[in-house]
Amino acid sequence: MSRLAGTWQCCRHFMGMLVGVPDYDAYLAHMREKHPEHPAMTREQFVRSRMEARLGARTVGKCPC
Numbered sequence: 001m002s003r004l005a006g007t008w009q010c011c012r013h014f015m016g017m018l019v020g021v022p023d024y025d026a027y028l029a030h031m032r033e034k035h036p037e038h039p040a041m042t043r044e045q046f047v048r049s050r051m052e053a054r055l056g057a058r059t060v061g062k063c064p065c
Helices: 002-019 024-034 043-055
Strands: none
Touching: 024 043
């Protein structure tokens, strides 16, 4: 069952990257390992920061044209 769970996680991560969904769990692991002295963003803050980075810091709800 562990192998199936690992395969599922890999597929989920790959599909998320394909459609542009950020990986919050990987971000948390990175923050714990590399920056334990800094507080991690909440899931909402993380998603917003990734959207802003991807869309050029446009505000949500504003026309992208």
